[in-house]
Amino acid sequence: MKIARYTAYGAPQTIVIEDTPIPVPGPGELLIRTRAAPVTAGDARLRSGKVPRGLGLMLRLVIGWSRPKVAPGWAFAGEVAALGPGVTGFTEGQRVFGLKGFKGGAHAEYLTIPASGRVLPLPDTLTFEQGAAFFFGGLTAQSFLIDQARLAPGERLLVAGATGSVGGAAVQIARHLGAKVAATASPANHSLARSLGADIVSDYRQGPPPGPFDVILDVMGHLGWRGASPLLAPRGRLALITADLPAMLGAMWPRSQGRRVLVGNSGEDLPAMRRLVELHVAGGYTPVVGPVLPFDELPKAHAIAESFHKPGNLVVTMSDATQPS
Template sequence: MKAATARRYGPADVLRIEDLPRPEPGPGEILIRVRAASVTTADWRLRAAEFPGGLALVGRMVAGLWKPRHLVPGSDVAGEVAALGAGVGGFEVGQRVLAVLGHGGHADYALAKADGAVVPLPEDMGFDEAAALPFGGLTALEFLRDVANLRTGQEVLILGASGGVGAYAVQIAAALGAHVTAVAGPGRESLLRGLGAERVLDYRKDEIAGRFDLAFDTVGATHWPQSRGLLGKQGLFLPLNFGLGDLWHLLQAKLSGGPRMVLHVSGDSRAGLEALLDLWRAGKLRPVIDSRFALKDIAEAHRLVETRHRAGAVVLEVGGDEAGNG
């Protein structure tokens, strides 16, 4: 099978397309014929060993001290069940599925744990649409619904609103009944209003004004000292990216008696994927895709994601023409 590999840390050029043996599913595993996969911020950080805010050593201990622990990158995939390991029930060969893997997704075939974050795909959802959902959608859902406990009528500020997480945060915040102010680069107003933002600001020229119940920073655009002036007394600053310095900010927030700050790392679950698909079926969430690339062009896809100036997800069409057609 064809697979993208990263045999050392470095720039996007370290990625190669190699012929590797097709994996075989063990007990409790599903083999997926990958048709589409997303390239996420996590993918380029793991490839480049670019871990934020003084977390380089911790990041390398998790991802691999001297080189990537896993040869084939990629987490979010959509495709078809190609084979079932022993003891797997509830899935059939040929079934269309969406899955979040630990690694190995940027290849023709990948393994998923049958009891993990893998769900059947709706018949009318394309593979590329599905692969665009998990990274941004699951993160936004968990941060807004579960951590912030966002409620109807609250005022929400979303920084990096057109990015891989922000584009879903706008939609999920609106679906939860919040009033959304979206901050992004120039030329994003039409997109963001279409996703549910009531106000759109260009970070290059517009001043952020008002008092918000929640400031969700999806790109590391600000820190606690700058954000607290934008929050009401019971407001919450929720950064997606944080480093060691933010632990000091967290202590300051706790001692201030005013707006709060929470640091959180999101996870992946079957229930989360099912919740995203329920929002999609209800017309409250749509996949946002910036660009599509063939697997052979994965280095170019990484370079685009690394700019942090995309509008939505970057998708690899691993199955050629079939990837977008379902």
């Protein structure tokens, strides 16, 4: 089978695709035939080593000093190809989706995962491409809007950067929760932002829309406290989805009028994944699938992902060629 590997921190061309034997599922494991996998902002950051200011040292201490010693590919959608000994609750051929997490391994034609791990049946309402696109932005938006900001019906939300993976999920979830949503996007994406449920859409290059807002989701972190605070209502919450080290430390600082800065990571555990599936079933979230590329164009996919201007989610798809013996 084909599997991707990072060879160094650097440009997308540092990824190679190699041949390796199809893995054999161990006790309690599933063998998954990967049909589609996202190439996320996180995948691009792990490969390039380019993370917000002050976080580079931590990245290298965790995933490797001289090169990323993790495998490419955070999430997947596919079919159960084989069951390891003792597996119950899944069947061969079943459509599933899930997370390999930051240690990766989803950019491969086959992967193994514990059956009790972060893998769930893929709802009939989602294609493999949508399944691959489902978790990255969705879990992040769910965590920041619901758990951290506690967005309430009728509140005024600004999603700054509203049509990528995180923003596109946030607009939908916020509308489902009954918020009034203002969105910023580049003009080419204004109709997409409206179709996702934004009430007001403007171009971020013209500056942010006038407030006040109860919650601001600053997807790329370009507003920051300085840009967002004049727009933030009393008791308002600024969620910095992208935050550098000074912004993270500054989030602990008390702010005027009971306002708060929220930073952190999205919840990526099985309960959070199940909750996002429930949100989908309730009509509150379906991921936007943007560019779809064949798996062997993975370096090109990384180049698009690290532009931070893609509409929705970028997905690579795996061909039918390789079969387990």
